[in-house]
Amino acid sequence: MENGSEKLFLKINLNLNPIEEIKKRISFPNSEVKRIVFREKYGFFYRFTFATLFEYMGKKEDIINEIYIFNGKPVEGNLSEYTLVEGKGSEVKVPSLKNAYFCAKEDLKKRTQEKINIISRMLNSYFEKEKERIEKSFTYETKRFQESLSEIAEKLMEFAKKGDIEKIAEQKKLIDSAKRESNFIELEKDKLRAIQFESQKHLLNVENRLDKTTIIYYPVYAFTIDILKGKLTKSFAVEFDPVSNEIAGLICDSCSNRIKEVFLCNLGHAVCKKCLLFCESCGKEFCKKCLKNRCEICSKKICRNCSVRCFRCSKLVCKDHTKQDKLSKYFYCNSCLKRCERCGNLKDPFLFKVSKKTNAEICEECFRNEMQQNVLTGVFEE
Numbered sequence: 398m399e400n401g402s403e404k405l406f407l408k409i410n411l412n413l414n415p416i417e418e419i420k421k422r423i424s425f426p427n428s429e430v431k432r433i434v435f436r437e438k439y440g441f442f443y444r445f446t447f448a449t450l451f452e453y454m455g456k457k458e459d460i461i462n463e464i465y466i467f468n469g470k471p472v473e474g475n476l477s478e479y480t481l482v483e484g485k486g487s488e489v490k491v492p493s494l495k496n497a498y499f500c501a502k503e504d505l506k507k508r509t510q511e512k513i514n515i516i517s518r519m520l521n522s523y524f525e526k527e528k529e530r531i532e533k534s535f536t537y538e539t540k541r542f543q544e545s546l547s548e549i550a551e552k553l554m555e556f557a558k559k560g561d562i563e564k565i566a567e568q569k570k571l572i573d574s575a576k577r578e579s580n581f582i583e584l585e586k587d588k589l590r591a592i593q594f595e596s597q598k599h600l601l602n603v604e605n606r607l608d609k610t611t612i613i614y615y616p617v618y619a620f621t622i623d624i625l626k627g628k629l630t631k632s633f634a635v636e637f638d639p640v641s642n643e644i645a646g647l648i649c650d651s652c653s654n655r656i657k658e659v660f661l662c663n664l665g666h667a668v669c670k671k672c673l674l675f676c677e678s679c680g681k682e683f684c685k686k687c688l689k690n691r692c693e694i695c696s697k698k699i700c701r702n703c704s705v706r707c708f709r710c711s712k713l714v715c716k717d718h719t720k721q722d723k724l725s726k727y728f729y730c731n732s733c734l735k736r737c738e739r740c741g742n743l744k745d746p747f748l749f750k751v752s753k754k755t756n757a758e759i760c761e762e763c764f765r766n767e768m769q770q771n772v773l774t775g776v777f778e779e
């Protein structure tokens with residue numbers, strides 16, 4: 398960063414109620430907000446004031462550019478909508494200005510380029526005119542020299558015809574001195590020198606100077622929001638930046654999009670409306686991650702609680718298509734249960750016994766009854 402530039406601090410006073418502001422911006426439609434607390438931090442943006450000096454053809458022009466950098470990007474700055482007070486450098490821990498300054502310089506380049514182009518074009522057209530003038534005048538001189546040479550040569554021919562040796566010698570001397578006077582090489586060098594001089598006269602010099610760095614800071618609110626859904630509690634850390642009007646920290650656990658309407662899944666995930674699903678068996682709310690099972694009989698989407706694995710075929714099925722055998726306590730899907738021909742009920746297929754009376758396979762319960770009956774009959778028979 399350029400030294401010697403002035404550094405200023407400005408503070409934005411925001412007249413707002415942070416709790417109300419956050420409540421306006423986010424909601425928890427399927428849970429209850431138990432507590433919101435917040436603490437203040439500082440957010441920053443910067444204003445770099447550059448003076449750009451354009452120097453050309455003996456003229457000097459100073460242009461002032463104010464460049465605002467917010468979140469690493471140049472922004473259209475306007476402080477008039479804020480209440481500003483003088484800030485204190487000691488009050489805040491200012492992050493490094495290096496990146497912001499670099500960014501501002503890049504933007505300055507873009508902003509000044511158009512003016513540079515206009516001036517350069519103008520200077521170039523001036524220079525081209527001057528160059529043309531120089532070239533014309535040198536051509537004229539060369540032409541004049543050639544004319545005088547041919548004049549002398551003509552005279553020489555005349556004297557030669559007459560045989561005037563004295564005059565011939567005179568004209569030869571004239572030719573030599575004319576050649577000496579108008580040395581072509583020197584003439585060409587003079588021309589180039591003149592053109593170069595004009596070119597330098599039409600150069601543009603641009604100098605950028607950082608005049609002032611203004612550090613503008615304002616409160617950013619870091620909230621802790623405690624949520625209750627049935628017996629489930631959850632805490633969210635949410636940040637609200639009143640200048641960018643952005644909320645950070647609320648992201649759907651399922652699709653990773655930013656959310657403003659936060660739904661709580663029955664297993665505690667925070668999701669967006671699109672990612673909130675219902676178990677088709679118990680009707681409870683779950684997120685996409687928590688509702689991956691489908692009943693292999695009816696294809697209903699079912700939660701973990703409503704999913705049962707059949708003890709016989711290992712299929713995952715919903716509660717509607719499953720039954721727990723009262724005696725064995727094992728779960729079976731409807732197609733694996735066996736109907737007892739005596740009582741007509743669906744029973745654990747592994748607990749059938751052969752009836753001593755009829756030789757048919759009957760359920761454990763019916764078998765026990767039969768045995769008891771036998772004992773009783775036996776008692777009476779005795």
Ligand SMILES: [Zn+2]
Pocket residue numbers: 649650651652653654668669670671672
């Ligand atoms: Zn989502």
Ligand SMILES: [Zn+2]
Pocket residue numbers: 676677678679680681699700701702703
């Ligand atoms: Zn369920």
Ligand SMILES: [Zn+2]
Pocket residue numbers: 662663664665666683684685686687
């Ligand atoms: Zn979930």
Ligand SMILES: [Zn+2]
Pocket residue numbers: 692693694695696697714715716717718
């Ligand atoms: Zn089912």
Ligand SMILES: [Zn+2]
Pocket residue numbers: 707708709710711712729730731732733
């Ligand atoms: Zn089964």
Ligand SMILES: [Zn+2]
Pocket residue numbers: 737738739740741742759760761762763
């Ligand atoms: Zn039975």
